[in-house]
Amino acid sequence: xxxxxxxxxxxxxxxxxxxxxxxxxxxxxxxxxxxxxxxxxxxxxxxxxxxxxxxxxxxxxxxxxxxxxxxxxxxxxxxxxxxxxxxxxxxxxxxxxxxxxxxxxxxxxxxxxxxxxxxxxxxxxxxxxxxxxxxxxxxxxxxxxxxxxxxxxxxxxxxxxxxxxxxxxxxxxxxxxxxxxxxxxxxxxxxxxxxxxxxxxxxxxxxxxxxxxxxxxxxxxxxxxx
Amino acid sequence: xxxxxxxxxxxxxxxxxxxxxxxxxxxxxxxxxxxxxxxxxxxxxxxxxxxxxxxxxxxxxxxxxxxxxxxxxxxxxxxxxxxxxxxxxxxxxxxxxxxxxxxxxxxxxxxxxxxxxxxxxxxxxxxxxxxxxxxxxxxxxxxxxxxxxxxxxxxxxxxxxxxxxxxxxxxxxxxxxxxxxxxxxxxxxxxxxxxxxxxxxxxxxxxxxxxxxxxxxxxxxx
Numbered sequence: 321x322x323x324x325x326x327x328x329x330x331x332x333x334x335x336x337x338x339x340x341x342x343x344x345x346x347x348x349x350x351x352x353x354x355x356x357x358x359x360x361x362x363x364x365x366x367x368x369x370x371x372x373x374x375x376x377x378x379x380x381x382x383x384x385x386x387x388x389x390x391x392x393x394x395x396x397x398x399x400x401x402x403x404x405x406x407x408x409x410x411x412x413x414x415x416x417x418x419x420x421x422x423x424x425x426x427x428x429x430x431x432x433x434x435x436x437x438x439x440x441x442x443x444x445x446x447x448x449x450x451x452x453x454x455x456x457x458x459x460x461x462x463x464x465x466x467x468x469x470x471x472x473x474x475x476x477x478x479x480x481x482x483x484x485x486x487x488x489x490x491x492x493x494x495x496x497x498x499x500x501x502x503x504x505x506x507x508x509x510x511x512x513x514x515x516x517x518x519x520x521x522x523x524x525x526x527x528x529x530x531x532x533x534x535x536x537x538x539x540x541x542x543x544x545x546x
Numbered sequence: 547x548x549x550x551x552x553x554x555x556x557x558x559x560x561x562x563x564x565x566x567x568x569x570x571x572x573x574x575x576x577x578x579x580x581x582x583x584x585x586x587x588x589x590x591x592x593x594x595x596x597x598x599x600x601x602x603x604x605x606x607x608x609x610x611x612x613x614x615x616x617x618x619x620x621x622x623x624x625x626x627x628x629x630x631x632x633x634x635x636x637x638x639x640x641x642x643x644x645x646x647x648x649x650x651x652x653x654x655x656x657x658x659x660x661x662x663x664x665x666x667x668x669x670x671x672x673x674x675x676x677x678x679x680x681x682x683x684x685x686x687x688x689x690x691x692x693x694x695x696x697x698x699x700x701x702x703x704x705x706x707x708x709x710x711x712x713x714x715x716x717x718x719x720x721x722x723x724x725x726x727x728x729x730x731x732x733x734x735x736x737x738x739x740x741x742x743x744x745x746x747x748x749x750x751x752x753x754x755x756x757x758x759x760x761x762x763x764x765x766x767x768x
Contacts, residue, residue: 391748512625
């Protein structure tokens with residue numbers, strides 16, 4: 321209980337809300353790492369997922385890339401890139417992007433390839449072209465799954481971006497790393513709380529976004545996340 | 547923002563002599579990594595099985611349980627490891643407890659979906675044939691749920707193998723100790739070794755579990 325009180329007083333201390341290390345600055349850095357990584361991952365993974373799902377070619381490739389991506393320890397990759405390229409935003413961004421890719425890739429490709437055959441045939445029967453079938457039928461139908469992938473990926477990256485602080489970058493991880501080195505546990509807990517709240521906020525925002533991009537008729541489809 | 551420094555070729559290359567000299571140390575860390583994977587997945591599965599049992603019995607519990615494990619999942623692993631120091635010191639539990647927590651979301655979802663996926667007809671038929679509660683669950687429901695259960699165990703195992711290394715910051719970490727080594731000395735070889743072994747371990751564990759699943763559910767292959 322006393323610890324919780326310390327956490328609350330750490331969070332409400334005006335010192336934490338002022339200057340270049342203020343909490344909102346750290347949140348900004350954290351979001352900056354996260355959004356760039358997820359956006360780059362989207363640029364890479366969406367086209368591949370759509371192509372694989374639509375053509376049915378390269379499924380084994382997509383599955384393996386996603387599995388190996390999950391197997392690579394983020395911590396090791398971040399440190400390796402920093403050792404190889406020096407501390408900076410780019411090595412960390414590449415590492416975070418690698419982790420953002422698998423859920424988006426798997427979900428996109430599973431979503432598209434899982435579209436009902438009859439629906440696809442009907443679309444072709446109506447005279448749609450391949451690209452039209454993809455953009456007007458397959459993508460909308462697969463949207464719940466694609467969005468689930470983006471949500472999983474974003475939440476994971478918010479959590480993983482904490483590690484960026486270890487080799488010397490900013491973000492909310494700074495509170496945890498600095499707290500660890502001076503055994504300031506209230507600060508560590510406050511940092512962890514902020515990351516968790518941020519992850520939940522990101523998840524909530526994306527859930528709202530999902531409502532606007534998923535066709536109304538498909539909104540109640542239950543989706544198992546991968 | 548610093549870009550790549552011009553590094554001498556030799557600094558990037560694998561230092562084979564270092565690997566040879568440190569074979570014993572690498573082996574020890576690998577063994578610890580295996581232990582830090584097996585324990586959390588085992589504990590996680592036991593807890594998820596118990597929670598999943600309640601969630602199947604009383605479906606109203608499922609959503610709150612998923613939300614709770616989902617929230618636990620958003621706590622950064624680093625923070626959870628550090629927080630546990632206050633309770634467990636620098637022991638192996640400092641790593642095992644958070645890693646167990648992280649497996650719960652994946653495992654619970656698969657336990658519940660696995661058992662829910664058992665067709666009603668099959669369950670009713672079993673009851674009609676005289677199978678009672680526990681016997682039916684073990685001999686009818688469980689085998690039919692196995693493929694989904696295994697899918698969860700595989701994802702949980704591979705995810706855990708990746709997460710273990712973070713616990714090197716609290717003195718555990720298995721192969722993660724090699725990462726720290728390489729980072730502190732700006733010497734990439736231990737990082738290469740740790741990453742390679744970690745991926746090899748994950749892929750092997752995944753294949754082993756897949757093999758075990760197939761051996762246990764021969765009827766899924768036709």
